Amino acid sequence: MFSIWQAILCIAVYALVQYSIARWANSSSAFANEVRQSATIYSLSLAVFCTSWTYYGSIGQASNQGMQHLSLYIGSSLAFVFLIPVFKKMVRIKEHFHTTSIADFISTRYNHSQSLAALVSLLCIVGITPYISIQLKSIISSAQLFTSSSDSSSNYLLSQFDIFTVLLMAIFTIVFGVRQLDPTERHPGMMVAIAVESLFKLIAFLAAGIFICFFVFEDFSTLLNIASEQVDSDFNSNFDVFHQVPAISTWLTTITLGIIGVIALPRQFHVGIIECSDEKMLNRARWMFPLYLFIINFLVIPIAIAGKVLLPATDNPDLILLNIPILEGANFISILVFLGGFAAATGMIMVSAMTLSTMATNHLLLPIIERLPVLHLLRRKLLYIRWFMVVLILFSGLYYYRAIGDSQLIVKIGSISFVAIAQLIPALLIGLFWKKGNNIGALVGITSGTIIWYYTSMLPSVINSGWLETDLLVNGLFGLSWLNPEQLFHLEIDSTVGHSLFWSLSINCALFILISERTTQTEKMSDVVSFLNIANGNQHISYQKKLIADICLTNKLKLLSQLINNYLPDIETQNKLDLCCQQCEVDPDENIDILQLSQLRSRVMSMLAGIIGMAAANRAIKSIELLNEQEQDLLANSYSDLLAQSQMSPEELLEKVDFYQEKQQLLEEHADLQSNAMVKLENEHQLTVKAKLDLDELNQQLENRIEDRTHDLKNANNELTDTISELKTTQNKLLEADKMASLGRVVAGVAHEINTPIGVILTAMSSLKDELNIIDKQLQENKINKHNLEEFMAYSSEVCQLSLDNIKRAAHLIDSFKQVAVDQEKEETELFFVAECIENTLLEVRSRFKDKSIIYNIDCNAELEINSYQSAFMQIITNLANNSCIHGFAEQSQGVIQISCLMKEHELLLKYSDDGLGLSEEGKENIFEPFYTTNRGMGGSGLGSHLVYNLVTQLLEGEIIIDPEIQQGLGFTITIPTAAKLDSTIDNDNDYSI
Numbered sequence: 001m002f003s004i005w006q007a008i009l010c011i012a013v014y015a016l017v018q019y020s021i022a023r024w025a026n027s028s029s030a031f032a033n034e035v036r037q038s039a040t041i042y043s044l045s046l047a048v049f050c051t052s053w054t055y056y057g058s059i060g061q062a063s064n065q066g067m068q069h070l071s072l073y074i075g076s077s078l079a080f081v082f083l084i085p086v087f088k089k090m091v092r093i094k095e096h097f098h099t100t101s102i103a104d105f106i107s108t109r110y111n112h113s114q115s116l117a118a119l120v121s122l123l124c125i126v127g128i129t130p131y132i133s134i135q136l137k138s139i140i141s142s143a144q145l146f147t148s149s150s151d152s153s154s155n156y157l158l159s160q161f162d163i164f165t166v167l168l169m170a171i172f173t174i175v176f177g178v179r180q181l182d183p184t185e186r187h188p189g190m191m192v193a194i195a196v197e198s199l200f201k202l203i204a205f206l207a208a209g210i211f212i213c214f215f216v217f218e219d220f221s222t223l224l225n226i227a228s229e230q231v232d233s234d235f236n237s238n239f240d241v242f243h244q245v246p247a248i249s250t251w252l253t254t255i256t257l258g259i260i261g262v263i264a265l266p267r268q269f270h271v272g273i274i275e276c277s278d279e280k281m282l283n284r285a286r287w288m289f290p291l292y293l294f295i296i297n298f299l300v301i302p303i304a305i306a307g308k309v310l311l312p313a314t315d316n317p318d319l320i321l322l323n324i325p326i327l328e329g330a331n332f333i334s335i336l337v338f339l340g341g342f343a344a345a346t347g348m349i350m351v352s353a354m355t356l357s358t359m360a361t362n363h364l365l366l367p368i369i370e371r372l373p374v375l376h377l378l379r380r381k382l383l384y385i386r387w388f389m390v391v392l393i394l395f396s397g398l399y400y401y402r403a404i405g406d407s408q409l410i411v412k413i414g415s416i417s418f419v420a421i422a423q424l425i426p427a428l429l430i431g432l433f434w435k436k437g438n439n440i441g442a443l444v445g446i447t448s449g450t451i452i453w454y455y456t457s458m459l460p461s462v463i464n465s466g467w468l469e470t471d472l473l474v475n476g477l478f479g480l481s482w483l484n485p486e487q488l489f490h491l492e493i494d495s496t497v498g499h500s501l502f503w504s505l506s507i508n509c510a511l512f513i514l515i516s517e518r519t520t521q522t523e524k525m526s527d528v529v530s531f532l533n534i535a536n537g538n539q540h541i542s543y544q545k546k547l548i549a550d551i552c553l554t555n556k557l558k559l560l561s562q563l564i565n566n567y568l569p570d571i572e573t574q575n576k577l578d579l580c581c582q583q584c585e586v587d588p589d590e591n592i593d594i595l596q597l598s599q600l601r602s603r604v605m606s607m608l609a610g611i612i613g614m615a616a617a618n619r620a621i622k623s624i625e626l627l628n629e630q631e632q633d634l635l636a637n638s639y640s641d642l643l644a645q646s647q648m649s650p651e652e653l654l655e656k657v658d659f660y661q662e663k664q665q666l667l668e669e670h671a672d673l674q675s676n677a678m679v680k681l682e683n684e685h686q687l688t689v690k691a692k693l694d695l696d697e698l699n700q701q702l703e704n705r706i707e708d709r710t711h712d713l714k715n716a717n718n719e720l721t722d723t724i725s726e727l728k729t730t731q732n733k734l735l736e737a738d739k740m741a742s743l744g745r746v747v748a749g750v751a752h753e754i755n756t757p758i759g760v761i762l763t764a765m766s767s768l769k770d771e772l773n774i775i776d777k778q779l780q781e782n783k784i785n786k787h788n789l790e791e792f793m794a795y796s797s798e799v800c801q802l803s804l805d806n807i808k809r810a811a812h813l814i815d816s817f818k819q820v821a822v823d824q825e826k827e828e829t830e831l832f833f834v835a836e837c838i839e840n841t842l843l844e845v846r847s848r849f850k851d852k853s854i855i856y857n858i859d860c861n862a863e864l865e866i867n868s869y870q871s872a873f874m875q876i877i878t879n880l881a882n883n884s885c886i887h888g889f890a891e892q893s894q895g896v897i898q899i900s901c902l903m904k905e906h907e908l909l910l911k912y913s914d915d916g917l918g919l920s921e922e923g924k925e926n927i928f929e930p931f932y933t934t935n936r937g938m939g940g941s942g943l944g945s946h947l948v949y950n951l952v953t954q955l956l957e958g959e960i961i962i963d964p965e966i967q968q969g970l971g972f973t974i975t976i977p978t979a980a981k982l983d984s985t986i987d988n989d990n991d992y993s994i
Contacts, residue, residue: 002331004147004157007338008164014339015168019175021196022189036188039281043288045191045271047198048347049076049262050296052138053414055201055344058297060318062304071251073297075258077290083263084286087272089432091279097614098606102269102424103359104613109431110439112618114367119443120424121359123450124266125393127420128352130413132397133404135345136162138318140401145319145326146338162401165346166394173350173394178357178386187354191275194351197343202296204340208321209299211333212306216324223302226309253498257418264424266359267351349394357389362613365389370616379566382612412461415497419457422501423449426509434516441516449508452488457500460485553592557581559624560604566620567611580604601626757806764806768799832870834901834908835860841874845881852885853894860901866908866978872951879944880912880972887933888916888970895969908978913963913971924962952976
């Protein structure tokens with residue numbers, strides 16, 4: 001057993017997963033689009049037919065009635081196997097007329113009748129809202145069995161669990177089912193979620209069935225043996241139902257309800273027809289949906305038998321699937337079954353709420369809003385009204401469940417709802433094939449059938465629940481026994497549902513046909529024929545007579561814009577109107593003819609039907625009087641011209657047009673085939689003769705071409721070899737020339753740099769020699785005195801110091817040259833920590849420039865380790881820091897040096913910057929040139945940056961650039977491949993000095 005909080009957590013996780021799936025399905029990814037258009041997803045979404053009545057109730061029904069439960073799914077499977085052409089007809093009509101629901105679909109067939117649409121909507125709401133209560137009952141019952149409560153708070157939560165479920169379903173339905181005003185827009189997110197939900201509840205059902213049959217019991221035979229032993233005992237009455245053969249009337253009734261359910265249930269009509277984007281999807285659903293029904297019912301009987309064996313007779317048989325795993329302590333299976341039942345119930349609830357809210361808004365509330373001027377402002381709030389209707393319908397189902405509780409009515413409400421929806425079948429199916437069916441006949445038929453349904457089905461269930469006196473069931477209405485609701489006209493049928501279905505449908509069909517035959521058809525015959533032709537996939541030829549374009553389209557568009565603007569914002573109104581003009585191929589700035597205006601009118605009405613329903617759209621279009629009397633006469637004359645010439649009725653004309661169009665197409669195709677065949681035979685004969693003459697010539701030409709091509713290839717190969725050799729020679733020469741030129745520049749630089757200190761030394765020594773000669777002469781002449789000797793000694797000391805300084809400078813230059821030109825071929829890579837290496841290098845720099853207050857900021861992960869040349873790396877940092885201290889901070893005693901390191905894939909990204917003087921644009925261009933320096937008086941040789949450049953680009957095979965983002969000071973960005981050279985040695989041919 002689980003706590004109520006654990007149950008809520010399971011449901012929350014499930015809802016979150018479903019939300020994520022629906023949100024992903026609404027995304028623009030290619031895979032999501034492929035899933036949305038999948039016929040498999042469409043077929044699985046049809047399994048919304050399998051509600052908790054299937055998931056839990058089939059097992060309970062099998063426990064009480066044996067094989068009876070199968071008849072419903074046999075009927076549903078037969079419908080999809082044999083009635084696919086009917087489904088395709090309905091899909092074509094839906095696409096053409098932009099219908100939004102089954103009520104809209106039926107009203108479209110019968111002259112867009114608003115009264116008929118309202119009647120159908122009301123019947124669906126009355127018939128289906130109680131059916132929602134069954135789903136809520138299954139959720140509450142399973143939650144009560146699934147959870148155990150020991151405190152008042154848990155008991156309170158469990159008692160309010162139905163409200164929690166209704167709110168969750170309302171939110172999900174609004175977010176993914178009623179998020180747009182146009183209900184004929186696909187709901188891919190919701191449909192994919194429903195499909196996944198169908199797959200999940202199938203997996204959960206099979207998992208529980210396999211667990212019960214093969215883990216609780218060893219196998220089927222063990223289960224049957226135990227059941228047989230109990231049959232032989234005193235409790236054999238428990239298993240009698242599995243040996244009983246259901247009455248034929250009961251089977252036929254349930255099979256018929258199964259057929260009706262997949263056609264006319266509002267949720268099935270929406271999923272099967274409204275959400276079908278391509279009638280080809282029905283081809284896969286033809287076998288996949290019956291297969292789904294077969295699989296989910298395969299283990300029902302074994303599970304029911306197991307329930308008889310393991311559970312006491314007092315337990316609710318509808319919850320056998322959940323009760324056994326809980327009894328056996330199988331927690332995972334219990335959770336799976338609980339969520340599967342929740343999915344089965346909520347799938348039906350969401351789709352039903354969405355479809356019923358659309359019908360209630362378009363066909364019940366909108367006509368009232370249109371008729372009362374004070375409510376006209378609500379026309380722009382239809383989306384919010386639809387949201388409100390979703391919540392109202394769901395809470396109506398909740399109220400119904402709480403009101404009737406566990407009475408007999410709740411047990412029979414599923415079958416009663418099916419019989420209620422069955423009253424739509426005559427107007428729906430007969431209207432697809434019979435031209436004479438009209439609005440009055442449909443209204444009378446559905447109304448009479450609904451009255452008979454209530455009298456023979458709903459009313460007896462209410463009486464048997466103890467809410468009314470039983471006198472009506474005993475004596476009949478007015479004391480007339482032949483008006484007994486359960487034996488109407490003294491007809492006794494084993495199944496009360498079958499009795500109600502027989503009489504309601506019989507009277508419905510009879511009155512529909514009779515009234516349609518005896519009354520004048522209110523709708524135009526051309527509209528009916530058009531409806532039926534669209535259902536059959538036929539298209540009529542267009543009117544060919546040239547008409548004068550004398551109708552100002554601008555004025556007509558203003559009327560249409562004002563009409564659409566009653567329901568949509570200004571921008572969306574203009575977009576919709578522009579789209580209609582584009583589809584009709586008319587220019588808003590030009591005049592049009594009467595047929596183009598008629599086509600535009602139909603297109604706008606179809607668009608508007610997606611928002612307010614076809615019946616309301618037709619009424620709205622008529623209300624603006626788009627065509628004046630003269631234009632109506634012109635339109636009638638345009639159609640009557642063709643009729644007058646043909647001397648036949650409109651329906652005969654349209655049928656003949658279709659016939660001769662098809663005949664003409666067949667004759668043209670046949671003539672083309674014959675002509676093509678004759679031409680083909682003649683061409684084949686000529687080609688055969690010519691082929692014989694050309695064959696030898698082609699063979700000879702082929703041999704010659706092969707020989708010539710071989711010779712050409714040999715010559716080309718030789719030329720290519722010579723060219724490659726020349727290119728290699730030229731390349732080597734260019735490399736050598738470039739190397740010599742670079743070497744010349746370096747030698748010239750070396751000579752120039754060393755010549756300076758040597759020249760100073762030479763001048764100083766020459767001057768010293770002259771002074772020495774003077775002193776020597778004075779000494780020989782004995783004219784020297786102490787003052788002269790002291791001056792000479794001071795001068796000599798100054799010259800010696802100057803010479804020594806220049807000798808040191810020359811030595812320093814030579815050391816710099818050695819660093820630039822040093823052969824580093826013996827250096828090896830090693831693993832080292834970058835941050836530690838930088839810190840150690842900067843210790844030496846700090847000691848050298850103690851007179852400056854330099855702040856060193858190092859941003860580098862201490863764990864960052866690379867395999868590279870550590871000494872070269874340290875030399876790079878040293879030279880950059882020296883340049884900053886000597887040149888960047890030449891005029892200041894303090895500064896900041898910033899160093900950051902970051903690994904980017906297989907490269908080390910090092911950024912170095914200071915806030916010193918910086919460089920001019922010329923300096924930035926020449927900084928990496930050898931011997932370039934901005935101030936030789938500071939002691940620099942101009943080789944530091946060049947050395948850094950050589951180390952980075954040649955030894956480390958990296959890249960160094962000046963950072964353009966640094967505004968104050970100078971910065972460098974260095975990129976070093978960390979796995980570029982892992983060999984222990986360097987190629988001997990590399991020269992890092994240039």
